[in-house]
Amino acid sequence: MTDREKAYKHLIDCEIHPSMQRIAIMQYLMTHHTHPTVDDVYKDLCPQLPTLSRTTVYNTLRMFSEKKAALMITIDDHRVCYDGNTEPHVHFYCKKCNKVYDMMDEEAPLNITKYIHGNLVEDTQLYYRGICSHCLEAEKQKAS
Numbered sequence: 001m002t003d004r005e006k007a008y009k010h011l012i013d014c015e016i017h018p019s020m021q022r023i024a025i026m027q028y029l030m031t032h033h034t035h036p037t038v039d040d041v042y043k044d045l046c047p048q049l050p051t052l053s054r055t056t057v058y059n060t061l062r063m064f065s066e067k068k069a070a071l072m073i074t075i076d077d078h079r080v081c082y083d084g085n086t087e088p089h090v091h092f093y094c095k096k097c098n099k100v101y102d103m104m105d106e107e108a109p110l111n112i113t114k115y116i117h118g119n120l121v122e123d124t125q126l127y128y129r130g131i132c133s134h135c136l137e138a139e140k141q142k143a144s
Helices: 003-013 020-031 038-045 054-066 133-143
Strands: 071-076 079-083 090-094 100-103 114-116 119-121 127-130
Touching: 003 020, 020 038, 020 054, 038 054, 038 079, 054 071, 054 079, 071 127
Parallel strands: 090 127
Antiparallel strands: 071 079, 090 100, 114 119
């Protein structure tokens, strides 16, 4: 199955009408594990889809998140990124290089609906914040 076919099937499975632009955006998320922002997706897809607008990318990614086709990771008020891998997993945000990494070996919160103290929990996310090993190594090299 090609990446495009996988993206198409994923959209159908999530009950999303698979337009050309939606398929391209989903395929991008499924093949770029860099946790892109709206601007990243827009800039990378614009050469292939000249009619694509930033608003379309924004609205599409929001819809993907609402329909559980992708994860929306809110780092802070200024940084929101997206992940095509919707399996429960932990993320790490490096506050030096601003990259988001998957931490597949860490225990992830389960994506289950349950009540806790009378509150209905519908979604859980976990990410760590700190300095990644690449930035720590660069600092170490700079200091020596």
